[in-house]
Amino acid sequence: MKAATLKKPGGLDNIVIADRDQPEAGPGELLVKVAANSLNYHDYVVALGGIPTVDGRILMSDGAGEVVSVGEGVSGWSAGDHALSVFFPGWADGPGENEKRLGVPGDHADGFAAEYVAAPARAFTKAPKDYSFAEAATLPCAALTAWRALFVSTQTKPGDIVLVQGSGGVSIFALQFAKAAGATVIATSSSGEKLERLTALGADHVINYKEEADWGKAALQWTAGRGVDTVVEIGGPGTLTQSIHACRTGGHIGLIGVLTGLSGEVPTALFFQKNLVMTGITVGSQADQRDMIAAIDANGIKPVIDTHFPLDQVADAFQHQAAQKHFGKIVIDIPGDASG
């Protein structure tokens, strides 16, 4: 079977489409014919060699496909079911202690950029109803992270004001989930055209963060000084100060991303003066994923897919992502060979 693998030390030139033996479902495992992956910033950092992995690692944390066979001792799954990967196969539910967050596919373990994957049944949930495999593959990392920032680390409710940053995978899901929950959404972007598309998706107010450096204060002003209830913080140190400005007293910041770096200054006095709460977020558990899928099924939310690339163009897909021209998710299609 074909798989997109990474040769050490990494870098997009070191992505190799390799021939690998087709796996079989062992006891407790599912064999899934993978039909699609989606790209996350995390996968890009792995591909660049920024997160050390073993030589020949199969890339990509997110995958969706059809169950081909069910290993001994597995219940609740049948051949033909639509399976969706989970980011943390060891995190069933409850708090995410460190030991539950090992074995991330495409990083600590082989990932889903392959025609077939055999993995323990706990590495999958069922996919949403009426979703294509490409649509399902957008969910495990980006959508679940947005879900957790809005409905697990805080409880977004009708009438809340949510601020989302940029138009990448996490932020567009956050916009869609927040609107479905009855919230008002402020969205930012570096591009006027993307701001129009965010408005078309339901954003109530948009701000160009390149043109308005004080976008957090602008958001506060738009709320007539009240402030937002929750910020879905994907920028990190370069955006956190403005996020703090945007919040209401007692507001919540879901700290998710590293797009502007890994550490920086925090206006601590403003943070406590506003009595803010900030939660660090690492994706979510399998139980969170099932809850999110129930909400998707109930609300008919569909992901925004920017572009599809075939498996042998994974490096091109990463270049497209790095250029930040995308709006929503980038998908890898894996047509596969029925003979394996």
Ligand SMILES: NC(=O)c1ccc[n+]([C@@H]2O[C@H](COP(=O)([O-])OP(=O)(O)OC[C@H]3O[C@@H](n4cnc5c(N)ncnc54)[C@H](OP(=O)(O)O)[C@@H]3O)[C@@H](O)[C@H]2O)c1
């Ligand atoms: N902690 C976790 O569990 C977790 C899970 C998923 C993702 N993440 C992190 O969250 C971040 C976003 O991930 P993603 O997969 O959604 O990435 P993505 O799809 O590649 O999104 C990139 C988009 O973010 C926006 N952006 C970039 N710099 C920005 C800035 N300074 N201010 C506001 N927006 C900015 C841009 O939107 P415009 O083009 O519209 O300006 C860009 O297109 C990454 O750092 C990723 O590592 C963390």
